[in-house]
Amino acid sequence: MTKVFKRxxxxxxxxxxxxxYIIIFIVPTIMSFFFSMTRWTLSxxxxxxxxxxxxxxxxxxxxIGFRNTFVYAVVTCSLKVVGGLLLGVxxxxxxxxxxxxxxxxxxxxxxxxIAVGIAFSMMMHPTTGLFNMxxxxxxxxxxxxxxxxxxxxxxVAWVDVWxxxxxxxxxxxxxxxxxxxxxYEALQIDGGNAWNKFWNIIVPLSRPATNAVIILAFIGGLxxxxxxxxxxxxxxxxxxxxxxxxxYKQYQGGFYGLATAGNxxxxxxxxxxxxxxxxxxxxxxxxx
Amino acid sequence: MSRxxxxxxxxxxxxxxxIVIFWVPLYFVMLTAMKSAQEASEMNLAWPSNFQLWxxxxxxxxxxxxxxxxxxxxxxxxxxxxxMAMVVVSSMAAFVMQRRKDKAxxxxxxxxxxxxxxxxxxxPTIWVLNELHLFKTMTGLVLVEVALGFPFCVLLYRGxxxxxxxxxxxxxVVDGFxxxxxxxxxxxxxxxxxxxxxxxxxxxxxxxxxxxxxxxLPGSKNxxxxxxxxNFTSQFISQWNLLFTDILLITIPPLLLFLFFNKKIxxxxxxxxxxx
Numbered sequence: 247m248t249k250v251f252k253r254x255x256x257x258x259x260x261x262x263x264x265x266x267y268i269i270i271f272i273v274p275t276i277m278s279f280f281f282s283m284t285r286w287t288l289s290x291x292x293x294x295x296x297x298x299x300x301x302x303x304x305x306x307x308x309x310i311g312f313r314n315t316f317v318y319a320v321v322t323c324s325l326k327v328v329g330g331l332l333l334g335v336x337x338x339x340x341x342x343x344x345x346x347x348x349x350x351x352x353x354x355x356x357x358x359x360i361a362v363g364i365a366f367s368m369m370m371h372p373t374t375g376l377f378n379m380x381x382x383x384x385x386x387x388x389x390x391x392x393x394x395x396x397x398x399x400x401x402v403a404w405v406d407v408w409x410x411x412x413x414x415x416x417x418x419x420x421x422x423x424x425x426x427x428x429x430y431e432a433l434q435i436d437g438g439n440a441w442n443k444f445w446n447i448i449v450p451l452s453r454p455a456t457n458a459v460i461i462l463a464f465i466g467g468l469x470x471x472x473x474x475x476x477x478x479x480x481x482x483x484x485x486x487x488x489x490x491x492x493x494y495k496q497y498q499g500g501f502y503g504l505a506t507a508g509n510x511x512x513x514x515x516x517x518x519x520x521x522x523x524x525x526x527x528x529x530x531x532x533x534x
Numbered sequence: 535m536s537r538x539x540x541x542x543x544x545x546x547x548x549x550x551x552x553i554v555i556f557w558v559p560l561y562f563v564m565l566t567a568m569k570s571a572q573e574a575s576e577m578n579l580a581w582p583s584n585f586q587l588w589x590x591x592x593x594x595x596x597x598x599x600x601x602x603x604x605x606x607x608x609x610x611x612x613x614x615x616x617x618m619a620m621v622v623v624s625s626m627a628a629f630v631m632q633r634r635k636d637k638a639x640x641x642x643x644x645x646x647x648x649x650x651x652x653x654x655x656x657x658p659t660i661w662v663l664n665e666l667h668l669f670k671t672m673t674g675l676v677l678v679e680v681a682l683g684f685p686f687c688v689l690l691y692r693g694x695x696x697x698x699x700x701x702x703x704x705x706x707v708v709d710g711f712x713x714x715x716x717x718x719x720x721x722x723x724x725x726x727x728x729x730x731x732x733x734x735x736x737x738x739x740x741x742x743x744x745x746x747x748x749x750x751l752p753g754s755k756n757x758x759x760x761x762x763x764x765n766f767t768s769q770f771i772s773q774w775n776l777l778f779t780d781i782l783l784i785t786i787p788p789l790l791l792f793l794f795f796n797k798k799i800x801x802x803x804x805x806x807x808x809x810x
Contacts, residue, residue: 250707251633251634251703251707252634253712253713254703254707254712254713254716255629255630255633255634255713256630256713257630257634258713259626259627259629259630259713259717260626260627260630260631260642262622262623262626262627263623263624263626263627263684263688264627266619266623266677266680266681266684267646267649267681267684269662269666269677269681270659270662270663270677270678270680270681270682271649271654271659271681271682272645273658273662274654274655274656274658274659274661274662275652275654275655275658277655277658277661277662278655278657278658281657281658281661286657288657288660288661288664336548341541341544341545341548342545343545343548343549346549346552347548347549347552350552350556350557351552351556353556353792354556356738356742356788356789356791356792357742357785357788357789358741358742358744358759358760358763358781358784358785358788359742359744360742360744360760360763360764361563361763361781361784361785364763364767364777364781365559365562365563365778365781366559368566368577368774369559369562369577371577374576374577374578375577376558376562376577376578376579379578408555465650465651468653469653471745472744472745475744476744476763476764476767490653493656494748497656497657497749502657505656505657506655506657506658509653509655509656509657509658510655512653513652513653513655516651516652516653517651517652520651521651
């Protein structure tokens with residue numbers, strides 16, 4: 247039978263996907279290691295060793311991208327975990343407006359990131375924007391959300407959470423609904439309260455959902471480009487520049503080798519963080 | 535305070551919060567799209583003194599030789615072609631990857647799944663497309679969307695494929711079916727629930743994609759809807775009403791999809807991951 251099945255499950259099925267994936271994804275990824283060490287005009291290249299990387303790390307305007315990328319990923323990821331968990335618990339509870347609230351929370355996930363970015367950057371306008379008008383009503387002078395270098399990155403991160411928390415919530419809803427009823431019944435017999443239910447049952451047993459949310463949100467955060475670009479173009483100064491936006495700027499400037507070096511750095515950065523993180527998280531999951 | 539009352543209060547607060555957090559921004563966008571340029575620049579929630587949504591729609595559509603119409607056409611073509619290719623190519627690959635067990639399969643899985651983590655190398659991809667004479671072409675962009683969406687689709691298809699019993703394959707083989715006939719006449723139709731999920735989620739994703747068209751399909755002839763927004767931000771700097779009309783118009787397709795499939799998306803995603 248095995249021989250028959252080797253013929254039935256022929257690798258020919260993989261062929262179309264393999265051709266596209268290898269040519270469009272694998273080859274450029276491998277080539278990027280080479281091109282990152284060149285001065286490159288797309289048609290012509292000159293080997294310059296590690297010069298691009300040295301430039302990247304020495305110029306403050308480029309290396310700030312690391313710090314920002316990391317801060318952005320950590321902030322958005324943790325807010326999505328906490329927000330998604332709380333919303334998930336709330337929306338699996340016994341409430342009448344559950345369907346409506348679930349749809350509303352999920353809705354921003356479907357709207358274009360660029361549109362969200364434009365709308366929010368207008369609402370965050372320091373003098374006429376909705377945010378500060380509302381704050382002024384209650385007598386608070388709001389900050390310049392996107393113009394102040396100290397908070398601009400965090401302002402964008404909040405919008406990212408607004409847009410992305412719906413996906414985290416859906417994952418948590420699935421995870422929480424998969425918890426067997428017996429655990430709650432046991433807790434009731436032991437006389438536990440709502441806090442025990444949340445902390446001793448829901449949090450540990452929705453662990454797989456937490457892991458999925460962390461990995462997804464973290465990868466998304468490290469790679470994020472469009473929202474930042476739509477809201478601030480990396481400014482003011484370089485306050486919101488992340489590695490992905492620096493890559494785009496270098497590409498626009500015609501520095502293809504430098505842009506590719508940025509890509510390699512992002513590649514190493516993402517793998518170095520996400521791979522151990524996912525190993526760590528799944529090991530913990532098994533320990534349960 | 536009784537439990538019932540407390541619960542009611544919490545629920546009312548939640549609904550009010552949802553209005554402030556989610557409906558106010560949407561309302562703001564719609565309102566701005568209805569205003570004159572001057573009133574829109576005030577950026578407030580005041581009711582427009584002169585209701586001119588229709589005029590704004592006409593203006594934004596006619597802008598730069600009907601760029602928006604071309605963009606809608608381009609985005610639709612991009613979405614439809616990418617989805618079709620993605621569904622066929624990924625389901626076929628997932629079939630073999632799930633069913634076949636030999637020395638190579640773990641490696642294939644590793645390479646495919648690494649696509650979920652690794653950020654695509656953009657300029658080298660442009661170089662490859664350029665060498666193939668596919669840079670700045672719709673075909674090139676479709677291939678990029680397929681290549682980048684492929685790992686996620688395989689993940690979904692493989693998970694679901696595992697629930698289709700192998701006995702079906704065996705019976706088909708006994709009946710003299712070959713691999714292609716087995717897959718296309720029996721397996722592929724059974725995959726319909728996942729295919730639906732993939733079509734809905736990925737078409738929203740591709741329609742809303744900004745980064746890939748920006749890099750791989752530059753030029754005003756090739757513009758996609760997300761790029762119109764981007765181009766208009768510099769052009770319409772004093773005409774926020776038109777920019778927001780554009781936002782409103784290009785949000786309608788995903789919104790319709792959402793309204794039709796709302797329950798299905800959320801339910802499909804939740805039940806899917808419960809099973810897995």
